[in-house]
Amino acid sequence: MIVTVSGLHGTGKSTYAAQLAKGLKLRHVSAGVLFRQIAKERHVSLEDIGNSALEDPTIDRLIDEETMKEAERGDVVIDGQLAGWVLKEKSDLRIYLTAPDDVRLARIARRDRLELDEAKRQTAQRERVQLERYRRHYGLNVEDESIYHLVLDTSILSIDETTKVLLMTARGVRSRMMNAVQASLKLRSGRASRVLRGRK
Secondary structure (H helix, E strand, O other): OEEEEEEOOOOOHHHHHHHHHHHHOOEEEEHHHHHHHHHHHOOOOHHHHHHHHHHOOHHHHHHHHHHHHHHHHOOEEEEOOOHHHHOOOOOOEEEEEEOOHHHHHHHHHHHHOOOHHHHHHHHHHHHHHHHHHHHHHHOOOOOOOOOOOEEEEOOOOOHHHHHHHHHHHHHHHHHHHHHHHHHHHHHHHHHHHHHHHHHO
């Protein structure tokens, strides 16, 4: 099973992707972590690597390639702003998380140990550059929610309650997938049996 979790910064992508992976016993891969690793390797800030990626599409392509490799291994939950788009044809469940801006910014400030004004400034800059990157290099508007199976505001329930909603959805999708496979195998078995009987 391949699940993608997308959304803007501070919506809980990595938190809920990790919870899903744990509950479904799948691997968890974060495109954001891959992006941070590139920044660390190049000894630059996230803001700087984002600005570099605006001019250099190979940075995003590198993350796309790694994301695709992980998806091809199967049994994974992948979080990232482009995960749903990159894996649109391969994923079994695409989730998009939302939250009001004030909630997102408060979460980011706590996570990154920043003053709220600084979190607001950095986030606005990062998201402006990202939107332009994705439009320029992919022709995408990542705020388009039409490709997602489930869109959920993570501010209306607790973390545990939100996790339960996501897990219930994912388990339902996995159950339907398994039923479809079993039905397909049963159909093939019936056809093979009829062929063998016809040869007698």
